[in-house]
Amino acid sequence: MSRSEFQLIQSYFSDPQQVSRPDLILGIGDDCAIVAPREQAHLAFSIDTLISGVHFPQDTPPDAVAYKALAVNLSDLAAMGAEPAWFTLSLTLPDITHDMPREQWLEKFSKSLFSLAREHGIQLIGGDTTKGPLAITIQVSGYLDKSRGMQRSGAKVNDLIVVTGALGAAAMGLKIALQQHDEQYACLSQQDKQQAVKALNYPLARVAEGLNLHNIAHSAIDISDGLLSDLGHILTASGVGAELALEKIPLAASLACLDKKTAWEIALTGGDDYQLCFTLAEDDWPDVKAQYPNFSAIGVITAQKDLHLSAAETQGSGRQEYKIPTRGYDHFG
Amino acid sequence: MSRSEFQLIQSYFSDPQQVSRPDLILGIGDDCAIVAPREQAHLAFSIDTLISGVHFPQDTPPDAVAYKALAVNLSDLAAMGAEPAWFTLSLTLPDITHDMPREQWLEKFSKSLFSLAREHGIQLIGGDTTKGPLAITIQVSGYLDKSRGMQRSGAKVNDLIVVTGALGAAAMGLKIALQQHDEQYACLSQQDKQQAVKALNYPLARVAEGLNLHNIAHSAIDISDGLLSDLGHILTASGVGAELALEKIPLAASLACLDKKTAWEIALTGGDDYQLCFTLAEDDWPDVKAQYPNFSAIGVITAQKDLHLSAAETQGSGRQEYKIPTRGYDHFG
Structure with a gap:
């Protein structure tokens, strides 16, 4: 990740209000995030990409884009009966989205993302940002207590x-x-x-x-x-x-x-x-x-x-x- | 995921030759993948997106695109001192890439992806495919034996x-x-x-x-x-x-x-x-x-x-x- 990408993430995705999970060892900002999963637990993973103009109309406001991108992934955990734990975010962003400068868009996006994350006790632990047509990929991880889930x-x-x-x-x-x-x-x-x-x-x-x-x-x-x-x-x-x-x-x-x-x-x-x-x-x-x-x-x-x-x-x-x-x-x- | 997407993944990303890890409970094809991490281990996660024309030249052959997309993520695990375990893939694909029909492109892409995955003992456990400008997001997960890694x-x-x-x-x-x-x-x-x-x-x-x-x-x-x-x-x-x-x-x-x-x-x-x-x-x-x-x-x-x-x-x-x-x-x- 380059310097300006890094700063971008630092400023918008380091919410001090965000969930602070005891099973997180190292969060955003290094080559990897590190977690210490609960003993005896199974983990469920799901990854979903939302692309502007494919998965949501191009004029969808940033609050809704963030909410939906996380919600559809939480929904995959829900369908398995898993308890949300951590997520990573890969965000591809154009210079101008929805007639907003990138900073304004990011502010609304991250605020909405963290609000939903708090509701579900799930913590953002890593990410990647790139310039390009608007697309959001989120991978969620959750706990399944030694169960095989609802398959x-x-x-x-x-x-x-x-x-x-x-x-x-x-x-x-x-x-x-x-x-x-x-x-x-x-x-x-x-x-x-x-x-x-x-x-x-x-x-x-x-x-x-x-x-x-x-x-x-x-x-x-x-x-x-x-x-x-x-x-x-x-x-x-x-x-x-x-x-x-x-x-x-x-x-x-x-x-x-x-x-x-x-x-x-x-x-x-x-x-x-x-x-x-x-x-x-x-x-x-x-x-x-x-x-x-x-x-x-x-x-x-x-x-x-x-x-x-x-x-x-x-x-x-x-x-x-x-x-x-x-x-x-x-x-x- | 829709029916045809599902079939697409089923046919190209269900390689019978692929690594078959004992810590995997449920792989590709459900709402989530499920893993049973080793006891006492920490897990490292990293996510990286490669976009055609940004992270690699647009005429990069599919074998190289797949190799690089996984390799840059493995490299993040390497930088932390983690042992590769599982990965998820989100693939955004146009109808025609590199003058190839999608099927031919996917065949070369998946073959190269699984070849590198085998080399590192890492297993593809889930994914998402969408139609759009070529972009590959991979999240890798790896083991860190109760260490905090190389930060x-x-x-x-x-x-x-x-x-x-x-x-x-x-x-x-x-x-x-x-x-x-x-x-x-x-x-x-x-x-x-x-x-x-x-x-x-x-x-x-x-x-x-x-x-x-x-x-x-x-x-x-x-x-x-x-x-x-x-x-x-x-x-x-x-x-x-x-x-x-x-x-x-x-x-x-x-x-x-x-x-x-x-x-x-x-x-x-x-x-x-x-x-x-x-x-x-x-x-x-x-x-x-x-x-x-x-x-x-x-x-x-x-x-x-x-x-x-x-x-x-x-x-x-x-x-x-x-x-x-x-x-x-x-x-x-």
Whole structure:
């Protein structure tokens, strides 16, 4: 790292308010950071890159960029049932971002980053900065107490499929942020729109939920690319199928005015929700539901390796099959 | 991660030949990787991003890009005296790189990456791929056996300053790769040029040397931005100064035909050498030198917080002071 990069990091990423973990031996500013992990613990690692114009709209404010970059990584720890510990940051920055000089942008970025880090007790221990098109790579490390975590491959036939909260707000927010005006979204109020954009920019990582679930859930994933796509990973890894009951899918409040089919499609295929999707034995569901009333059981794992979607008919007790044209958002697509 | 990204990673980054470490619980393909660190060990982490056109010329072949991206991170572990264990990779890739379809590029990239990884017993445990301008971020993790490593801040007055090998080849290689033709480089043979470009593209991480030194050296850094710049970090962190004897600096063979002053300037300010620069007590030097004849003591740590450069005069026993216009390569510059 060169002198000016070093100074840049020193000034913006050495927050005296930041978390100060007892298991850190050496933090930012040397060739490596050094940690002394707890005895008997396993460690979970995840790395994610967010690129401006790919993973977030180019005019996303620096506070939101920082929040989201860390949150999506915390969400990976959450999906594994791990406890956040340390993170490293690689930041590629142009001279001017979002019409701000670099210093102003960095100040807002680092303030927001450290605020979320404090909330989760995770400490920035190292980094790298480079000049170039805006991109943020974060690697998070967390503790798993001698457990193998909630892996994608653990789903069992007859498991219930549960999501930790409402879906679709972030995908709606992306449409709004990209100004994809469409007749069918005209019913959204100003407040609906604001909530949707907030869901896109400030996703909540379900870390506490992940920690609580990690001895109960058989499998888990965080919903980053859309429920169908991410549930698909669980099904593939576990060698099973699923039946989803669309009427049970909790729809974000900002989708309430849309017709059901449009709302379901957004909730099923839209990315960036960062709710957890997990499976567990039916017997364990009542206790979990009692603790987390916002969780919803939306389907069941089947031996047949298909993903079936159906909805209760509005009249009568029959069910109508649904087909969704695409399985989720593809950053390479 | 979306379906096609997932398949991309699955196909190119699941090398059956790859290192299979006993301390890995869960590798690529879930929300997190899981490791079970050795008892009583400390862990060292480092993250580095290489961007095409910034950290390597845009026409650098994929084999070299992969090699260098991992080597510069291994070099950070080496500078700390850590033993490589696991790494994660975030790869941002355009559709076409270096006039190759993505698949061909990825095949060469991953083959080279795994080859170097095998050499150092380090295992790829997770990753992220995105479409965009070519950039590679790697985070490495390594073991430090209950030691605090070789930190930049440990240099002591009267320590000798040592480099692990010849300097300047990579900086010369960059001039050649960027076709910066200059009268003064006309003396280089075709072989000199090839060696220089090889030094740029395939830097050797001094991992074994770092491990051997780590109870002897008082401070260390790897030379990524040029000797003066990187030694400067040691001096600043340790609150000391240094005197360097230019005639003792080992110059790369490919600089042999240049006049001394030009060669010194390249060796002192050119980046990408990835030799280690470390300091140790004078008493320990003979044993180290006996083990590593290629190491060179090039100066001494002083209490006065300046960096003095001088060279023995060709006639007589006097010394001539030198000033170097810049302190090193600045990626932000």
